[in-house]
Amino acid sequence: MGQNKRKRQDEDSEPVADVANNGSGVGVGETLSRMNAASPSESSDRNGAQSPDNAQYRNPKKKRVDGAKTKYPDLTYVDGKMQSSIRIADLQGLMLYCLADGVAPQWISVKHSGHMRKVVVLMVPGLEMGMFDGTIPLEPIETSQEEMNEKPEGADESAEDRVATDFKRWKQGLAPPDRSHLFNPRHLFPDSLPEPLQPLAKVFPHVWPVKAPGDNKYNKVHSPLQAMLLSALPKSRDDPKHKGPRAAKVERGFVVQRTPITAFIHSSMDLSDSEYPMHPAFSSTEQEKSSHAEARQRNGQTAENGWVDTNVPSLEAGDVPDAEVEKGSMTAGKEVLAVDCEMVKTEGDNFELARISIVNWSGDVVLDELVKPSRPVIDYLTAYSGMTEEGLKDVTTTIEDIQKRLLELITPRTVLIGHSLNSDLTALRLTHPFIVDTTIIYPHPRGPPLKCGLKWLTQKYLNREIQKGTQGHSSIEDARAVLDLVKLKCEKGERWGTSDASNESIFRRIGRSMKPGKTPAEGRTGAVVDWGNPERGFGSQATVAIGCRDDDAVVNGISAAVNGDETNQAIPGSGVDFVWGRLRNLEQLRGWCTRLPDANNSNESTTVAPQEEPSDGSTTTPEALKDAVARTVSDISRIHESLPPCTMFIVYTGTGDPREVTRLQAMHKMFREEYNSRKPWDELTVKWTDTEEQALKKACERAREGCGFMCVK
Numbered sequence: 001m002g003q004n005k006r007k008r009q010d011e012d013s014e015p016v017a018d019v020a021n022n023g024s025g026v027g028v029g030e031t032l033s034r035m036n037a038a039s040p041s042e043s044s045d046r047n048g049a050q051s052p053d054n055a056q057y058r059n060p061k062k063k064r065v066d067g068a069k070t071k072y073p074d075l076t077y078v079d080g081k082m083q084s085s086i087r088i089a090d091l092q093g094l095m096l097y098c099l100a101d102g103v104a105p106q107w108i109s110v111k112h113s114g115h116m117r118k119v120v121v122l123m124v125p126g127l128e129m130g131m132f133d134g135t136i137p138l139e140p141i142e143t144s145q146e147e148m149n150e151k152p153e154g155a156d157e158s159a160e161d162r163v164a165t166d167f168k169r170w171k172q173g174l175a176p177p178d179r180s181h182l183f184n185p186r187h188l189f190p191d192s193l194p195e196p197l198q199p200l201a202k203v204f205p206h207v208w209p210v211k212a213p214g215d216n217k218y219n220k221v222h223s224p225l226q227a228m229l230l231s232a233l234p235k236s237r238d239d240p241k242h243k244g245p246r247a248a249k250v251e252r253g254f255v256v257q258r259t260p261i262t263a264f265i266h267s268s269m270d271l272s273d274s275e276y277p278m279h280p281a282f283s284s285t286e287q288e289k290s291s292h293a294e295a296r297q298r299n300g301q302t303a304e305n306g307w308v309d310t311n312v313p314s315l316e317a318g319d320v321p322d323a324e325v326e327k328g329s330m331t332a333g334k335e336v337l338a339v340d341c342e343m344v345k346t347e348g349d350n351f352e353l354a355r356i357s358i359v360n361w362s363g364d365v366v367l368d369e370l371v372k373p374s375r376p377v378i379d380y381l382t383a384y385s386g387m388t389e390e391g392l393k394d395v396t397t398t399i400e401d402i403q404k405r406l407l408e409l410i411t412p413r414t415v416l417i418g419h420s421l422n423s424d425l426t427a428l429r430l431t432h433p434f435i436v437d438t439t440i441i442y443p444h445p446r447g448p449p450l451k452c453g454l455k456w457l458t459q460k461y462l463n464r465e466i467q468k469g470t471q472g473h474s475s476i477e478d479a480r481a482v483l484d485l486v487k488l489k490c491e492k493g494e495r496w497g498t499s500d501a502s503n504e505s506i507f508r509r510i511g512r513s514m515k516p517g518k519t520p521a522e523g524r525t526g527a528v529v530d531w532g533n534p535e536r537g538f539g540s541q542a543t544v545a546i547g548c549r550d551d552d553a554v555v556n557g558i559s560a561a562v563n564g565d566e567t568n569q570a571i572p573g574s575g576v577d578f579v580w581g582r583l584r585n586l587e588q589l590r591g592w593c594t595r596l597p598d599a600n601n602s603n604e605s606t607t608v609a610p611q612e613e614p615s616d617g618s619t620t621t622p623e624a625l626k627d628a629v630a631r632t633v634s635d636i637s638r639i640h641e642s643l644p645p646c647t648m649f650i651v652y653t654g655t656g657d658p659r660e661v662t663r664l665q666a667m668h669k670m671f672r673e674e675y676n677s678r679k680p681w682d683e684l685t686v687k688w689t690d691t692e693e694q695a696l697k698k699a700c701e702r703a704r705e706g707c708g709f710m711c712v713k
Helices: 029-035 088-099 159-171 195-201 224-229 268-273 286-299 399-409 421-428 454-462 475-492 506-511 551-563 585-589 622-642 659-676 690-703
Strands: 074-076 109-111 118-123 206-211 230-232 335-346 350-360 365-370 377-379 414-418 435-437 503-505 526-531 544-548 578-582 595-598 601-607 647-652 705-712
Touching (some): 074 705, 088 206, 088 506, 118 551, 195 622, 224 230, 230 506, 335 421, 335 475, 350 399, 350 475, 399 421, 414 421, 414 475, 454 475, 506 526, 526 551, 544 551, 551 578, 551 622, 585 622, 622 647, 659 690, 690 705
Parallel strands (some): 335 414, 526 544
Antiparallel strands (some): 074 109, 206 705, 230 503, 335 350, 335 377, 595 601
16 A cells, blocks of 8 residues: 555655656656756745755755654755646645555655655635736736736747647747746745735745646536545556457445436436437426427427327326336336437438337347338448348338337337437437436546447446447447446446546545554545535545534634544544645635535525626725735635644645636527527527637636645645
8 A cells, every 4th residue: 555655765865756657747856856957047946046956946954843853754846847737636646645555746756755744735716826926916006016917928828829839830840939937836935926925935935837627629627626536546457458448447435326217317408408309298388388399390390390209298197106116126117118220321411210229128129120211322321320222122111100100119108218319319200208318327528518439338338349340230239238338327326437436535545545653554534624514525535524614614624633623533633644625715705606505504505696896897806805815825824834744735726717617608508508499590699609619718728727835844
């Protein structure tokens, strides 16, 4: 476990770091600093003098802790050469290296990491890098401060612009421009900081640009809480010759929870987002009926266009009385049919039904028919559909014949399952309200609009191959694969097949590492200190979860968790080894969150009223922001003062300002809902063009730009 991760060095030797980590930096600090020792550095230490250690920052050397001689832990790094910002995952890796089984980070060097007694990680949303360089004013701007507001060269350059610039220079035979100044940590000097931030310079030597997780291609910002508190499961030693996805892995604490299929039936919103044709049963009011009828008219999905609806008068018609449901049954009294269709391409670039296969819950074939397309075929798509001219030559069954049989087969208690079933139902010109789609219940790791392929899901979760060879797919084989995936989901529970199941709580991971020098061996402990009731979320896996009503309570809770508290028997006597906490007053003041835990009921949340906007258009005035930042910085300083020696203190903001991303995403969602209903462009209340798309892309990039601080007490 963690205590055996590497050999300990002699008392006076330098640490040798593992270079196998996938960090985002320039190499191990101690090693590279010696390699660069021959060239002078322009960097200065925190007091303004040139560093004797070639631009490394070292904490003042400390010889004793509690009167005993020890190898005091220390953080060092090489100034310059950073080509990307560190990530929240890198901060997590640093913590795991010191307390658990993590490998040595490449972007920073940790001297005597084995003597790091505790780690405290504090999330402070609302702080931004712009507060340190003056672009977000905390004080009235004077003429003499204009230089502070000048952004570093390339600060406004988007990721796409950087790629274009690099490609242009590559064609000219030039190296990419040096952008290390955008990613290097910046020294904190009290005299150059706004007054509210000056106390941070007494605690931390630098402020680091820290990038939040996300996806620029699809304009997403992922959770900074999950990035820190969830850890990827350790990689297994698979066959290096293995091709395709690896077998699914789950955390050791994964609880199998048998779940009926009714829990996975999709709502009308889920189906609308996946572009399903809407069944009339979803319309409960006259207004909804009229709206859905107009949408289907625009989409060409009416009876005049050859469409039919299954005989389900209302959603309640599909309910099964409890007396008819066998205890523990995964079907919950429903009839489950797995559907898969094959299509061919006909004149006019249309795709028409050529084969339909249906299997029941037992895997038996209920229907398997070839269908004659209504228009001449121009491409049989044999490699995918398996259809050939010879195979369809004598077929007389039409789509109308298939629709008639389906209307007899499908009842209000029938659940249709499939993979991207919206395409199959469109080919059948059929609507049904009770649907389970494997592309939804097995979401893509990067989220929608991406979808996992059926072949990939089958190989990963069922460990079998389908769709092999060049003779085309077998619709019966595909339908049975869908059926088995749904059965597996029902057996394992709702978390199965999601990213949650492939990660484990960081508290569980550090709990597997033993405390050094303890007899008998004891696992490391952790705590969550947050607003509301953290036991319901990430704190459920922690040794201690402390709920708070405000930031002052968070400060006191972190101190109690790390030092021990006689009044709280859940906290070990000497405190826990790892604490994660969050300050939220600044986040609330700036309008970054819309809901907060209810002060009167820790199990509920309340909506946060939007802040009154001042005349200059910002969310808060510089004076109000200055006071809030000063209080937050004071809380950070108080937490630092309460920490015991040999404790690493990490502060990270999570993200930058997310409000513009939230606004544009809501705008895009409204546009999609109206556009999917086939409303004419001139009648759309929201129009989404390339201008809005580029604005969202830039807002997403800005929202991922956070910052962080770290030191050893």
